Amino acid sequence: MTGQEIADILSEHLDEHCIHPDQPMSEYTSFRTGGNALCLVEVNNVEELRRVLTCVRKKFLPYVILGNGTNTLVEDEGYNGVIVKLEGDFKKIDVTGYEVTCGGGASFAAAGRQAADMWLTGMEFACGIPGTVGGAIRQNAGAFGGQVSDIIKRVKALTTAGEEIVLRPHELQFGYRHSIFCLKKYVVLEAVFELKKGDKNEINNKIETYSKERRDKQPLDLPNAGSIFKNPKDGSAAGKLIEDAGLAGEHIGGAMVSRKHCNFIVNAGTATATDIIDLMDKVRNDVYKTFAVRLEPEITVLGQRKRY
Ligand SMILES: Cc1cc2nc3c(=O)[nH]c(=O)nc-3n(C[C@H](O)[C@H](O)[C@H](O)COP(=O)(O)OP(=O)(O)OC[C@H]3O[C@@H](n4cnc5c(N)ncnc54)[C@H](O)[C@@H]3O)c2cc1C
Numbered sequence: 001m002t003g004q005e006i007a008d009i010l011s012e013h014l015d016e017h018c019i020h021p022d023q024p025m026s027e028y029t030s031f032r033t034g035g036n037a038l039c040l041v042e043v044n045n046v047e048e049l050r051r052v053l054t055c056v057r058k059k060f061l062p063y064v065i066l067g068n069g070t071n072t073l074v075e076d077e078g079y080n081g082v083i084v085k086l087e088g089d090f091k092k093i094d095v096t097g098y099e100v101t102c103g104g105g106a107s108f109a110a111a112g113r114q115a116a117d118m119w120l121t122g123m124e125f126a127c128g129i130p131g132t133v134g135g136a137i138r139q140n141a142g143a144f145g146g147q148v149s150d151i152i153k154r155v156k157a158l159t160t161a162g163e164e165i166v167l168r169p170h171e172l173q174f175g176y177r178h179s180i181f182c183l184k185k186y187v188v189l190e191a192v193f194e195l196k197k198g199d200k201n202e203i204n205n206k207i208e209t210y211s212k213e214r215r216d217k218q219p220l221d222l223p224n225a226g227s228i229f230k231n232p233k234d235g236s237a238a239g240k241l242i243e244d245a246g247l248a249g250e251h252i253g254g255a256m257v258s259r260k261h262c263n264f265i266v267n268a269g270t271a272t273a274t275d276i277i278d279l280m281d282k283v284r285n286d287v288y289k290t291f292a293v294r295l296e297p298e299i300t301v302l303g304q305r306k307r308y
Pocket of ligand 1: 030064065066067068069070071072086104105128129130131132133134135136137138139140141142143181186187188189218220224225226227300
């Protein structure tokens with residue numbers, strides 16, 4: 001099926017200006033590379049989302065929910081299916097009392113900043129994480145000793161049967177960069193975080209310290225997707241293993257292991273998705289040969305080849 005054929009089918013369920021056939025995924029992912037998606041749709045509320053998902057499932061089309069694409073790489077051959085973006089109502093953030101309620105498509109960093117403005121502490125770590133709340137829940141995103149699972153109160157999700165359910169912390173199966181959303185194709189519709197009252201200056205100082213640390217230690221001037229590999233279970237740091245294997249500055253085509261932070265692969269300008277995946281392979285092989293440690297990718301790779 002072509003992108004336009006899919007768009008025609010979806011136009012029976014969604015306003016045409018929300019349907020975009022043949023979209024370059026380089027524009028929707030922080031690596032700024034990768035092929036086209038057959039079709040990208042923007043949904044503004046749960047009803048639209050349900051209609052789109054019912055339709056794509058009936059037609060047996062592959063689909064994926066994409067947040068800000070800051071942890072995702074799309075292969076050069078593209079994604080042969082429908083990319084769904086959560087817009088409109090899904091972008092809302094509300095801070096009431098000690099609770100921060102966010103739509104699945106809301107900015108996780110903006111939610112952290114709004115909480116800070118209300119003198120709420122516990123979400124400072126979110127301020128430098130560039131993804132959406134949905135992406136953060138799925139990945140149990142974390143930094144500087146904090147993570148989603150520390151502050152989550154409940155998550156509203158859409159099941160594959162189109163049912164809205166509420167998941168409590170013990171049902172979310174959180175682990176290191178892991179949640180139930182890695183196992184089940186549920187959509188994060190809304191999340192509620194529960195924070196504590198804090199001291200305004202302390203909160204702002206924390207945010208400033210974290211952001212300086214990122215500027216000093218991460219290659220924020222070049223397109224990347226954050227940490228490319230998970231830290232191994234034995235407590236070692238993936239970045240240190242990569243550096244000690246002599247891979248700082250290693251490159252394939254336009255993809256390079258950052259010298260500033262070896263667990264970041266950057267797009268130095270002309271990287272294809274294949275360059276990035278080939279470099280991931282090389283890094284994994286060299287680290288395995290040197291330390292007998294198998295690094296597991298932290299990013300999601302979309303496409304047919306499924307090398308990761
Ligand atoms: C410069 C930089 C710094 C970073 N620093 C950190 C860090 O400190 N800590 C950290 O943990 N991560 C970090 N990341 C990685 C990334 O920002 C996080 O993993 C983030 O949570 C991903 O969110 P996203 O919306 O961009 O997800 P995407 O990349 O869009 O999607 C990631 C996965 O989540 C799924 N997903 C997205 N939305 C939903 C939804 N609503 N329902 C169900 N599934 C969904 C997607 O299908 C995909 O499988 C960094 C990335 C960059 C570029």
